[in-house]
Amino acid sequence: MKSKLTDPIEKYREVRNTIDKHVSALEKKHNKHMVCRKGCDLCCMDYSILPVEFYSVLKDLKSRNFTPEKNNQDSENGCVFLVNHACTIYAERPMICRTHGLPLIFANDDGEFELSACELNFTSFDFDDFDMDNTFHQDKYNSMLFMVNREFINASEDKKFGELDLIPLKELAKHFIK
């Protein structure tokens, strides 16, 4: 994709940094209850991501001359970047992957708050003790991403994407197939 996209991509990275800080604070807070570690891939699947995120990750991977390793997924829904139960794009992984394992709060289709937490974590944590201070507010960050993505789409010359378009992660891998 051509043209003045640097700015929205920089903004995307700012949002990503903000998310990383929040995630890190929550991980410290829940350190006793989170068993997330390299080798656990329960949350990994072929996610679809916003165009601004797609092109930002693509740019980062190209700048470090990323070479895909042979993927050993046998499931169609598996993430193409998962190799031997480990993420091969960990530093560049999309936002959704950065929140894996955390207690997430979001509004469901009925407009009610819902909580989602990994089944392997928080096994001895009373879910009634989750509150707005110790959970990740997914909608807040999704709104920030949506706004940055809108700028990205409006700045693109080819107008290839609409605001609601998402691109599967497996499409990202295709850019590196020689």
Ligand code: SF4
């Ligand atoms: S990008 Fe990495 S963390 Fe995200 S689903 Fe794929 S393998 Fe898992």
